[in-house]
Amino acid sequence: MQFKLFRVSAMLGVLVLGACPCFAQQPPEAAAIRAEITRLRQQLDALEARLAALEGGAAAAAPAPAPSNQVAVPEGAAGAGGPTGALPVYGTAGGAVSGAKVFNPDMAVIGDFLGAAGSNKVAPTPALEMHESEAAFQAVVDPYARADFFISFGEEGVGLEEGFITFTSLPGGLLTKVGKMRAAFGKVNSLHNHVLPWTDRPLVTNNLVGGEDGIDDAGISVARLIPIPDVFLEATGQVFRGDSGENLFKTSKRGDLTYLGHLRGYQDITEGTNLDLGASYARAHNPSGIVNDVDLGRFTTQLFGVDATVRYKPLRRSIYRSFVGRTELIWSRRQQPDGLQRAFGYYVSGDYQFARRWFIGGRYDRSDHADDASLFDKGESAVLTYWPSEFGQIRGQYRRTNYAIGPVANELLFQFQFSIGAHGAHPF
Amino acid sequence: MTNRYSTWLLTALLAAPATTHAQAKLNVIAATQDLASIAAEVGGDRITIDSIAKGYQDPHFVEAKPSFILKLQKADVLIVVGRELEIGWLPPLIQQSRNGKIQQGAEGYLDASIGAQILEVPTGQVTRAEGDVHPLGNPHYWLDPENGKRIAKEIGDKFSQLRPGDRAYFDQRVTDFTSRLDAAEKRWLAMMAPYKGTKMVSYHRSFPNFAERFGLNIVGYVEPRPGIPPTPQHTLDLINLMKQQNVKLVLVEPYFDMKTPNAIGRDTGAQVLVVPPSVGGTKEVTDYFKLFDYDIALVVNAIKQSGAKQP
Numbered sequence: 001m002q003f004k005l006f007r008v009s010a011m012l013g014v015l016v017l018g019a020c021p022c023f024a025q026q027p028p029e030a031a032a033i034r035a036e037i038t039r040l041r042q043q044l045d046a047l048e049a050r051l052a053a054l055e056g057g058a059a060a061a062a063p064a065p066a067p068s069n070q071v072a073v074p075e076g077a078a079g080a081g082g083p084t085g086a087l088p089v090y091g092t093a094g095g096a097v098s099g100a101k102v103f104n105p106d107m108a109v110i111g112d113f114l115g116a117a118g119s120n121k122v123a124p125t126p127a128l129e130m131h132e133s134e135a136a137f138q139a140v141v142d143p144y145a146r147a148d149f150f151i152s153f154g155e156e157g158v159g160l161e162e163g164f165i166t167f168t169s170l171p172g173g174l175l176t177k178v179g180k181m182r183a184a185f186g187k188v189n190s191l192h193n194h195v196l197p198w199t200d201r202p203l204v205t206n207n208l209v210g211g212e213d214g215i216d217d218a219g220i221s222v223a224r225l226i227p228i229p230d231v232f233l234e235a236t237g238q239v240f241r242g243d244s245g246e247n248l249f250k251t252s253k254r255g256d257l258t259y260l261g262h263l264r265g266y267q268d269i270t271e272g273t274n275l276d277l278g279a280s281y282a283r284a285h286n287p288s289g290i291v292n293d294v295d296l297g298r299f300t301t302q303l304f305g306v307d308a309t310v311r312y313k314p315l316r317r318s319i320y321r322s323f324v325g326r327t328e329l330i331w332s333r334r335q336q337p338d339g340l341q342r343a344f345g346y347y348v349s350g351d352y353q354f355a356r357r358w359f360i361g362g363r364y365d366r367s368d369h370a371d372d373a374s375l376f377d378k379g380e381s382a383v384l385t386y387w388p389s390e391f392g393q394i395r396g397q398y399r400r401t402n403y404a405i406g407p408v409a410n411e412l413l414f415q416f417q418f419s420i421g422a423h424g425a426h427p428f
Numbered sequence: 429m430t431n432r433y434s435t436w437l438l439t440a441l442l443a444a445p446a447t448t449h450a451q452a453k454l455n456v457i458a459a460t461q462d463l464a465s466i467a468a469e470v471g472g473d474r475i476t477i478d479s480i481a482k483g484y485q486d487p488h489f490v491e492a493k494p495s496f497i498l499k500l501q502k503a504d505v506l507i508v509v510g511r512e513l514e515i516g517w518l519p520p521l522i523q524q525s526r527n528g529k530i531q532q533g534a535e536g537y538l539d540a541s542i543g544a545q546i547l548e549v550p551t552g553q554v555t556r557a558e559g560d561v562h563p564l565g566n567p568h569y570w571l572d573p574e575n576g577k578r579i580a581k582e583i584g585d586k587f588s589q590l591r592p593g594d595r596a597y598f599d600q601r602v603t604d605f606t607s608r609l610d611a612a613e614k615r616w617l618a619m620m621a622p623y624k625g626t627k628m629v630s631y632h633r634s635f636p637n638f639a640e641r642f643g644l645n646i647v648g649y650v651e652p653r654p655g656i657p658p659t660p661q662h663t664l665d666l667i668n669l670m671k672q673q674n675v676k677l678v679l680v681e682p683y684f685d686m687k688t689p690n691a692i693g694r695d696t697g698a699q700v701l702v703v704p705p706s707v708g709g710t711k712e713v714t715d716y717f718k719l720f721d722y723d724i725a726l727v728v729n730a731i732k733q734s735g736a737k738q739p
Contacts, residue, residue: 140532146523169528173501225501225526232494266494271482274493315485316683356657356685389656390516390560420556426516428492 105139105147108421110194120401120409123206130155132193136424144169150192161192161216175223183215183244184223184236184262185280186305186328195427197324197351197361197385199397199415203377204345204367208332209303210245215282217244217258232266242284247371250287252295258284272314280305288336288371299335301370306330322353332370343368345376351383359385365401375404390426393417454590457503457530459514460487461708462570463540463579465716467507469605470583474594475505480521481514483708486683488560488655492517500525503536505586510541511567538586543578544569547636559653571705571723572637573613576716577606612717616724617642623731628677629670629692631684634705642724647673650680650688658688670696676734677727679703682710699730 114131116124133153140146145167152161164179182190188205193212201212209215219240226233240258242251249258260282268274282303289297306329313322329346345367353359361383369375379401386394395415402408454475458464464479471477478499481490487509500506500521508514522531529536546565554563569575584602588595624643631650639646648669652662669675670692678700680689686700693700703723704710713722 143531143534144528166523168523168531169526169534173526175524175526225498230498232498234494264494268493268495274495276494311491313491315482317685318491319486319489319683320685389556391556423512423515423560425492425520426489428517428520 103139105137105149106422108136108419108424110134110136110419111417112193113416114199115414116411117414118409118411119407120411122401122403122406122409125413134161134192134194136421138422141165161213164221173225177221178219180216180218181221183217183219183238183240183258183260183282184221184264185209185215185260185282185303186278186307186330187309187326188328189214191427194417194419197349197359198363198381198383199395199413200381200399202328202347202349202363202367203365203379203401204328204330204347207367207377208330208343208345208370210248213245215240215244215248215258215260217241217249219258232264234264234266236260236262236264238262240284244284247287249284249301250290251285252290252293256285256295258282272318273310273312276307276309276311278305278307280307286334286336288334297335297337299337301335302333304331304333320353320356323350325350330367332368334370336371341371341373343370343373351385357387359383359387361385369404377401377403390423391419454504454587455502456505456507457499458507459509459518460570460706462706462716462719463507463509463583465707465719466540466570466576466579466605467583469716470580470598470601471587472597472601474591474597475587480518483704483706483713484682484710486681487513487706488516490514490517492520494524496521497524500530501527503527503530504590505536505538506530507538507540507583507586509567509570510539511546511564511569512562513567535590538582540579540582541567541569543582544575545572545578545637547640548633559651560655562654566633566636568634568705569637571635571719572641573609573616573720574641575637576609580605580609609717612720616720619724619728620644623728626677626731627673627675628679629666629675629698630679630703631681631689634681635679635703638705638723644727646679647675650678650684650692663688663692667692667695670698677701677730679727681705699734701726701730703727 110133111130112132112134114125114129116127131154135149135151135153137149137151138147145165147163147165149163150161151163152159160180162179162181164177164181167174167176167178170176182192184190186209188196188201189209201214205211205214217240219238221236221238223234223236226235238258238260240249240260242249242256242258244258251257260280262278262280265277266274280303283300285295286299286301289295289299307327309324309326311322311324325348327346327348330344332341332343332345334341334343345365347363347365347367349361349363351359351361363379363381363383365377365379365381367377369377379399381397381399383395383397388394393415395417397413397415399411399413400408401411453473454471456464456467456471456475456477458467458477458479460481461479461483464477467475468477480496480499481487503525506522508518519532527536528534531537541564546569548562549565550558550561550563554561570579580602584598587598591598620642625645627645627647629648629650630646633649633651633654635644635646638644648666650658650663650666652659675696676698678689678692678698680686680700680702682702682704686702689700692698702710703726704713704719707713707716707719709719710722713719
């Protein structure tokens with residue numbers, strides 16, 4: 001207590017001595033300092049009274065100290081129709097700050113560092129690259145909805161990867177999202193980079209479904225469970241503005257929207273094994289007929305997709321052993337000035353977890369080109385992944401790609417991923 | 429049109445309470461079998477109960493399977509362990525459940541930890557340099573019968589809030605459960621009393637509440653940090669510590685690999701016990717009472733055999 005008194009007196013002294021020369025030059029500041037001195041005097045008085053009360057026993061009641069989250073109305077403000085008495089100070093008192101923080105969204109940042117060695121003349125990637133830093137902000141909006149934002153910082157720019165509101169409890173069992181989101185076309189399109197089982201995306205994604213960003217657009221999504229006893233069957237309908245990928249979908253009129261449908265069926269086979277099947281359809285205008293922002297050709301692209309995933313994870317040893325096998329088959333019907341191109345592509349992949357932190361996997365890729373179905377690329381990959389903890393991942397991938405045009409590419413890709421902040425959901 | 433709509437709405441409103449609230453059983457989903465067991469004790473025949481995580485799987489790493497969404501979709505009450513135990517899998521399931529009643533903060537959402545005594549709440553700055561640390565304290569709090577009573581009370585209050593007509597029924601069942609648990613706890617404490625202060629190590633930090641209640645002294649962990657698998661150096665340090673302090677028991681949860689614990693056991697002469705931390709952890713442990721019956725018998729027998737009791 002004595003130390004406190006000394007500290008307050010010393011502060012007062014410093015303020016009084018230090019402030020003296022300023023009085024004449026800066027009257028508004030001087031007024032503020034006087035107000036501060038008054039406040040400190042009040043505090044000093046209160047502290048002295050408390051000290052006296054303590055020394056004199058409980059009988060001497062101390063006057064209540066001035067609340068610390070209030071300041072006096074500045075001199076001159078009184079009588080001007082403004083407030084009188086003490087003003088509350090927001091954002092400085094501990095309680096106010098922590099109260100505000102309670103409503104901060106869950107925040108996380110996930111870093112994705114990529115490296116490449118070997119040769120690739122067709123689709124080269126940099127030797128070393130901080131490919132993506134994804135910032136996630138997620139919170140409940142109100143009793144009816146939650147919001148999720150994923151902002152992706154590349155080396156050259158920032159993009160909103162996803163930002164949407166989800167209405168969690170609409171009548172009729174409808175799960176509705178509004179905003180910008182990755183479309184529910186197949187499996188890989190809806191996955192963020194950091195949950196992919198590879199360092200890259202399959203050839204069929206690059207050739208037929210818009211590349212790394214894929215179908216990722218502003219729109220509305222409605223999903224409903226179809227009531228069949230003991231079977232999970234979910235139908236999703238989505239409408240987007242109509243812009244996705246560099247060369248996939250492009251809209252030039254308000255009415256040229258992307259329409260997308262997805263049906264997902266899921267069934268547990270045993271407690272550790274399950275099967276996940278999906279069928280997808282998307283239709284939108286493509287950019288091949290657009291000249292000077294006018295869609296002269298009115299050409300559309302239709303995509304059809306089928307996906308299947310088998311998962312095995314014995315419950316007793318779920319942190320040590322697992323297997324995921326998956327495939328996606330995609331057909332593209334692209335109208336363009338030289339006629340209709342019917343392209344097809346697929347991948348098959350498998351990942352086996354052989355220790356708590358180790359995974360080994362492989363992938364086979366084959367895909368026609370969307371704009372020239374007579375050309376096709378194919379590739380094979382072998383992947384080894386190590387998890388130092390739940391929050392970091394190191395991955396190496398050997399990839400051999402036979403491009404339709406250009407020499408065979410043999411590459412060693414490697415990846416470091418790391419996440420800080422809120423604990424996210426584990427991928428499923 | 430408006431009239432017809434109003435009539436329809438009025439009819440629906442009038443009909444709804446009569447049909448849906450007429451003693452319909454509460455559909456309760458618990459995140460774990462422990463909570464399901466306590467909820468069944470409290471709810472009796474006025475509820476239906478199901479759970480998500482099995483007692484023999486690591487509750488931190490449950491898969492967010494769509495089949496669980498089907499369970500949650502129709503739930504009236506969701507009881508969670510809380511303290512971020514389920515953070516890796518339950519939030520996406522709740523979000524996709526399309527069920528407003530069980531969203532976090534809604535009437536049907538119950539965090540069972542709110543009344544419980546929570547240990548190991550970190551103080552000061554928390555970083556993941558300490559592993560997968562739970563910033564809200566150790567979530568394995570149900571392994572103390574005193575907390576079992578507190579959980580039952582919270583569940584009883586929640587059920588009564590949702591079915592006020594059955595309040596007396598739920599209150600009576602909470603009282604009955606509490607008195608049976610009191611009697612059992614006396615028995616368990618008596619069984620453990622001679623072995624108070626016995627030192628042991630466990631794989632993960634699953635047993636602090638159990639150890640505190642029954643007077644055991646957990647001096648180390650097979651995991652170097654929560655959620656980080658054993659490293660050779662840490663294992664060596666642990667073996668040295670166990671030899672120094674004459675520790676003769678290693679408790680392992682049923683979902684961890686036995687290789688390192690067995691190696692520690694061979695090196696130190698300690699017994700390695702697979703101790704289920706949850707109802708359903710082994711086939712004999714079918715309810716909350718049997719969980720303590722089983723674990724305490726297992727530990728007491730092992731202490732007797734190993735002579736691990738401290739001087």
